[in-house]
Amino acid sequence: MWDWCADNIFRGGMYGRMGGGLMMLFPILLIVLIFYFFDKKDKNKTIENVTPLEILKRRYARGEISKDEFEDTKKDLY
Template identity: 40%
Template sequence: MHFYDGHFGGMHLIWWIIWMVFIVWIFFVPADIPYQKSKKESPLDILKKRFAKGEISKEEFEESKKILNSDN
């Protein structure tokens, strides 16, 4: 780099600005970037998973399913 009266040229300042913007972007951009979002689960999907894991009985599943389907 060239020195002009003891100061670096303007390119040095531009690189500092680029690095600072990059660092701020890394730390302050929300983690839910659109292309990284996973598909949101519907209530019925959650209900099916709970039934598959054995957290709820068949009767509870059927009753909850009726309630969810009646809301549509």
């Protein structure tokens, strides 16, 4: 009985196969995290480059503000 357990463990039986799967999972997880970090970084750049007038135009286009509010706020900005 003990001989079978020792042979199975030391020859890479159940534990070896599970460890191999985890070793493949690590690089995949690392690549996913790298892509997530760079994707999030790019989204933050686009938000910083938006001007107040562009935000105002988008709000007017979505119908959040009326034409009078748009014109008044536009005059205040410029």
